[in-house]
Amino acid sequence: MEQVVLNFPFVAAVLLVAIAFYIIVFKRNLIKVVMGVAIMSSGINLFLVSLGYRTGGVAPIYTDVPEGPMVLPVPQALTLTNIVIGVAVLALMLTLVVHIYRHTGDIDAKKSRILKG
Amino acid sequence: MLSKIVRTLANQLILFILVFGLYLIMHGHDSPGGGFQGGAVVASGVVMLLAAFGSGQIVKWLRVRRLAVVACCGGLAFILIALAGTGTSFFYNFLLGTPVFGEVPPPGPGHSHVWSGGIIPVMEIAIGFTVMAGLSAVVLAMARFSGGGEIEE
Amino acid sequence: MRQIVGLIFLLVLVALLVWGVLVMRDFGDPPSRMDDYMIANAQQETGSNNVVAGVLLDYRGLDTLGEVSVLFTAVTAVLLLFRTLTHQEEGG
Numbered sequence: 614m615e616q617v618v619l620n621f622p623f624v625a626a627v628l629l630v631a632i633a634f635y636i637i638v639f640k641r642n643l644i645k646v647v648m649g650v651a652i653m654s655s656g657i658n659l660f661l662v663s664l665g666y667r668t669g670g671v672a673p674i675y676t677d678v679p680e681g682p683m684v685l686p687v688p689q690a691l692t693l694t695n696i697v698i699g700v701a702v703l704a705l706m707l708t709l710v711v712h713i714y715r716h717t718g719d720i721d722a723k724k725s726r727i728l729k730g
Numbered sequence: 731m732l733s734k735i736v737r738t739l740a741n742q743l744i745l746f747i748l749v750f751g752l753y754l755i756m757h758g759h760d761s762p763g764g765g766f767q768g769g770a771v772v773a774s775g776v777v778m779l780l781a782a783f784g785s786g787q788i789v790k791w792l793r794v795r796r797l798a799v800v801a802c803c804g805g806l807a808f809i810l811i812a813l814a815g816t817g818t819s820f821f822y823n824f825l826l827g828t829p830v831f832g833e834v835p836p837p838g839p840g841h842s843h844v845w846s847g848g849i850i851p852v853m854e855i856a857i858g859f860t861v862m863a864g865l866s867a868v869v870l871a872m873a874r875f876s877g878g879g880e881i882e883e
Numbered sequence: 884m885r886q887i888v889g890l891i892f893l894l895v896l897v898a899l900l901v902w903g904v905l906v907m908r909d910f911g912d913p914p915s916r917m918d919d920y921m922i923a924n925a926q927q928e929t930g931s932n933n934v935v936a937g938v939l940l941d942y943r944g945l946d947t948l949g950e951v952s953v954l955f956t957a958v959t960a961v962l963l964l965f966r967t968l969t970h971q972e973e974g975g
Binding site: 620621630638666673675694698701709712 | 886889893896897901903909910913915921932934938939943946947950953956960961965
């Protein structure tokens with residue numbers, strides 16, 4: 614059980630991914646599905662940043678730096694890229710939700726699946 | 731359009747938000763910040779104006795086409811600067827010894843200039859333009875559509 | 884019926900993920916040969932005090948090029964889709 618306390622940031626990130634997985638699979642309102650994708654993105658970013666932490670570390674910037682070992686800079690760069698890509702994907706998903714509402718009049722995932730001919 | 735208190739406060743706060751965003755972009759190589767962070771701060775300032783004044787008023791000052799042109803210029807500048815050092819390699823830091831942006835800071839912790847960093851500040855400015863204009867254009871297009879599509883530009 | 888099968892599958896997935904995280908290495912002690920080189924040499928080779936900015940734009944510049952193109956493509960696609968919607972409302 615002390616492994617849960619030792620690895621707690623990883624467990625928190627994985628719980629966020631699990632909650633987001635429940636939202637994406639089981640909810641029918643399309644806006645809630647988009648929110649679930651955003652939560653999963655946040656969980657993965659948290660996991661990526663907490664992979665590069667050193668105990669007692671400081672930020673990897675040399676201007677006015679206090680004493681201590683520096684945290685790894687490469688996972689922070691990868692997380693920045695991931696956040697920007699998440700914003701782009703979220704904007705496209707919301708645009709598609711607006712189009713679905715415009716064409717079928719409903720944002721329920723089961724009702725807007727019927728092809729009208 | 732929200733109440734008079736919100737509109738007055740938004741008018742006063744937009745100046746500080748713009749200056750803070752441009753500070754983050756400009757000092758990206760010296761302190762925490764950079765192109766993406768500063769561009770997102772400026773875009774959030776535009777969102778605050780859009781929420782306070784309504785999209786009918788903002789369209790008179792910001793056009794979606796002009797913002798798209800600024801975003802294109804940012805991306806083009808990024809690619810051209812990356813191609814400019816092709817004599818050695820693709821992303822070569824060719825401004826590192828020159829007097830334009832090329833002072834190398836002394837090793838170890840300490841201060842440094844804003845005129846250091848090679849091509850890093852120039853590329854941060856290009857990325858800042860792309861992110862600022864891109865995110866503001868997306869929010870403006872969505873607000874224009876849902877506020878009433880009769881406004882022509 | 885489908886809801887119950889779905890919930891069981893979800894519980895199995897959560898158990899697998901939590902178990903996978905608990906047998907990982909300890910938090911706070913990463914293996915770091917490449918990052919030690921970058922922390923030691925980024926100030927002289929890139930000329931900036933910010934190691935993360937040097938990594939993003941000098942050591943790993945191709946990732947930033949891919950990211951700018953993804954952002955630009957997404958912005959263009961959103962503007963295109965909203966232009967179609969506005970013209971449809973006026974013309975139809």
